[in-house]
Amino acid sequence: MQKIKTIIRKEWADVFGNRLVLLTVLFIPLVFTVIPVGLLFLTRGASATDLPSELPAQARHLCPESATIMECFQIYVLNQFMLLFMFTPLIVPVTLAAYSIVGEKATHSLEPLLATPITTFELLMGKNLAAAVPAPVGTWFSVVVYALGARLLVGKAQAIAVFSEPMWWIAVFVVGPLLSVLSTNFSLMVSSRVNEPHVAEQLSAVVILPLLVLFFAQVAGLVILNRSLILLLAVTLVAVDALLFYLAVRLFQRETILTRWR
Amino acid sequence: MIHTENLTKKFGDVVAVEDLNLEVCEGEVFGFLGPNGAGKTTTLRMLTGLIAPTHGTAVVNGYRVGQDDMNIRRSVGILTETPGLYERLSAEHNLRIYASLYEVEDIAGQVEKYLRMLGLWERRHEAAAKFSKGMKQKLAMARALLHEPRVLFLDEPTASLDPEAAHLVREFIAGLSQEGRTILLCTHNLDEADRLCDRIGVLKTRLLMVDTPDRLRSNLFERKVVFHLRQADAALAEAVAGLPFVQDCTAVDNKLLVTLDDPEMHNPEIIRMLVGLGADLQFVGELRRSLEDVYLHLVKEG
Numbered sequence A: 001m002q003k004i005k006t007i008i009r010k011e012w013a014d015v016f017g018n019r020l021v022l023l024t025v026l027f028i029p030l031v032f033t034v035i036p037v038g039l040l041f042l043t044r045g046a047s048a049t050d051l052p053s054e055l056p057a058q059a060r061h062l063c064p065e066s067a068t069i070m071e072c073f074q075i076y077v078l079n080q081f082m083l084l085f086m087f088t089p090l091i092v093p094v095t096l097a098a099y100s101i102v103g104e105k106a107t108h109s110l111e112p113l114l115a116t117p118i119t120t121f122e123l124l125m126g127k128n129l130a131a132a133v134p135a136p137v138g139t140w141f142s143v144v145v146y147a148l149g150a151r152l153l154v155g156k157a158q159a160i161a162v163f164s165e166p167m168w169w170i171a172v173f174v175v176g177p178l179l180s181v182l183s184t185n186f187s188l189m190v191s192s193r194v195n196e197p198h199v200a201e202q203l204s205a206v207v208i209l210p211l212l213v214l215f216f217a218q219v220a221g222l223v224i225l226n227r228s229l230i231l232l233l234a235v236t237l238v239a240v241d242a243l244l245f246y247l248a249v250r251l252f253q254r255e256t257i258l259t260r261w262r
Numbered sequence B: 001m002i003h004t005e006n007l008t009k010k011f012g013d014v015v016a017v018e019d020l021n022l023e024v025c026e027g028e029v030f031g032f033l034g035p036n037g038a039g040k041t042t043t044l045r046m047l048t049g050l051i052a053p054t055h056g057t058a059v060v061n062g063y064r065v066g067q068d069d070m071n072i073r074r075s076v077g078i079l080t081e082t083p084g085l086y087e088r089l090s091a092e093h094n095l096r097i098y099a100s101l102y103e104v105e106d107i108a109g110q111v112e113k114y115l116r117m118l119g120l121w122e123r124r125h126e127a128a129a130k131f132s133k134g135m136k137q138k139l140a141m142a143r144a145l146l147h148e149p150r151v152l153f154l155d156e157p158t159a160s161l162d163p164e165a166a167h168l169v170r171e172f173i174a175g176l177s178q179e180g181r182t183i184l185l186c187t188h189n190l191d192e193a194d195r196l197c198d199r200i201g202v203l204k205t206r207l208l209m210v211d212t213p214d215r216l217r218s219n220l221f222e223r224k225v226v227f228h229l230r231q232a233d234a235a236l237a238e239a240v241a242g243l244p245f246v247q248d249c250t251a252v253d254n255k256l257l258v259t260l261d262d263p264e265m266h267n268p269e270i271i272r273m274l275v276g277l278g279a280d281l282q283f284v285g286e287l288r289r290s291l292e293d294v295y296l297h298l299v300k301e302g
Ligand SMILES: Nc1ncnc2c1ncn2[C@@H]1O[C@H](COP(=O)(O)OP(=O)(O)OP(=O)(O)O)[C@@H](O)[C@H]1O
Pocket: A258, A259, A260, A261, B011, B014, B015, B016, B017, B034, B035, B036, B037, B038, B039, B040, B041, B042, B043
């Protein structure tokens, strides 16, 4: 336990001392805050006449009975952005995690580290948490700013309708972190298999991004997200994350990582 | 303390270390000498449980390599070929991390002890990136010692240090040896090996020879004695060469270089003879072969 904590503290002290990495980590949540709040701001003057004549089918069931068509549309739009916050944690950890093993190999700090009595489990758990935790935390800040924006720029009733929905609580506080762990695990595995930091980052991104698009398209268009589906997603992710972490530990070959050069 | 049997490491087709049989006793300073690519670093990595031998066995501090690697890591210290510090973190922070990973109880105390001992205490808050090569090397040395290991593996501890810093590090290593630690040291510096090591092993994929520095010298080369005279000439050289126990004698700028098997026994007789012949004897000394001669000889042959 102590060693896991030590690794996490070390990673954060080291990584957040690097301004470029810090910026990359902050950039995505920042963009994902600015865009929706900006759109809310720009469309705040819209009136009922600008509305499409039909609301999408999935919009209606999100709204309380008492809501007007205008309010219902606003709630629908606010809801769409919440989806974005669920997926943000999937992208953010890639840079951190992709760098974490091969980066240490490149600076030769991996050898003395592996010479200490640390188990592979402890090492990877520390690295995993260090890379996975900042993303959801950053996203939560975005959500808070977004909620304030919704309250001020759209209206109290609409904000309450969106933010009191338990589905989004599960999405932001359970699914988001689990997705962060998913992409961390994945990038860590890539990081233990390549020889250069930038290759790790690109390779991880190449696989994570299509995954993200796929998820997004599917959830937004084909599947109507509801509470049970989100719960199912959460449970599945717990299993997938555990499996991926187990694989990451199993596939972590100390000797190969130290001595492979091509 | 360290015992290996036919320890072998291959990287694909490349044989890095072959059939290494080694016995290093407790408290001994053992030096590995060998040219680039001889397998020194590879051996150290095997003995610290970082890489697995292709075949053969090794026992370090009572623990078997490949079976008890965690205990080996816990009980040995290693100075790796490159310091590999966390450059953005301060010297103190670097050591704190390692003290925790090495399960040190009094982290603050041990960190302070070694920072002071290696003269880095005043600069403990500075990022390791700002340190000179020598300071980085010292910091890495401190890192290897935090958990007070009884066995130390040092991979070229004074490489790339200036003579003064190298001298300090050497003194430091001598001190560690006095505390009774077992030290296995890789080096290219023959003088360093000569001064620090109780025994030296010359490695070139295989272990070519193991012995004390003195015996390595005398076993490989016949012994020579130099007689400094006020004036030496061919006649004197010839007279000395005529003695039955002298193998060879030559005169070079007022010096007689005499090769013989047992100088302790026969030097007095030579001195009596020279004095009897009226020579003004100024000094008598043994012509010591440098370890470098021994090393070059072995490596070329091997
Ligand atoms: N990761 C590796 N992959 C393939 N071959 C390797 C690897 N590491 C070392 N070797 C080979 O093993 C041999 C021994 O290398 P090693 O690094 O142990 O030598 P060394 O004695 O430490 O040399 P130096 O004095 O230059 O540090 C060399 O032939 C080297 O090319």
